[in-house]
Amino acid sequence: MNYREPDLLKGLNDEQMEQALALGSRISLPGGAELFGLGSEADRLFLIDRGRVKLTLPIQLRGHDQDILVEERSSGQTVGWSALIPPYRFTLKATTLIETDLIALSRESLRALFAASPEVGYTVSLNLAAVIGQRLQLFQTMWLREMQRVVERHCV
């Protein structure tokens, strides 16, 4: 890893982190490249080593699908956690914003690591819960703010 410690591997000691990172394969993508598509099979997740990834969802704009920004992830953050959560389908589209280096960790290799080292599995699972929980809380708040506007517009 070149930059920040990956949020998914926080709490692991050096040896455990090296063990986990050794399972990954390094990917370098230019800006504007699609990392994964909406609905595609999620068999690996990605740790961003350097660069930025945009997560989008399509909305209908004048009769055409247009990708709308949902979140941006940068160095040290994780994208593609759907690889560890059934039904293993990506629920967003991921595109690099600039030249980006990532470490791809396959579901199979991570499962094998967790089985061999439950302590690592427990720590990574807690970190994964934090990543998912953060997304949930953020969107719960954004949804409530939108609901407030709908209520003000139509019901008051």
Next chain:
Amino acid sequence: MVLLLMAACLGLLALVVTALAYWAAARSEEPAVDQPQPEVFKVASPVGFFADTAAPAGAMRIQVPVEALLLQIENHVRLEQAAAESFLEYPTSALLHTRTISPIVN
């Protein structure tokens, strides 16, 4: 006799003065024929006013280029996320409902 004649003359004079005063007052109330008449405007009811001028829905809307619209939406999402993150850091009702400067909701 003289007194009676004086009273009659005074009464007649009073009648003439009253008649003249009435005639003058009545004349001033009549509109002059050559004076310009004020224009009478028809005040349309609000419903009629809007019904006459309102275009079909969407016809008056300015077509913003899709790229500009996407930029506005992206800006809106960023502002909303920042507002949501502020709330998550210090959850209060006031922070939950802070307004942003996003033109989409203003």
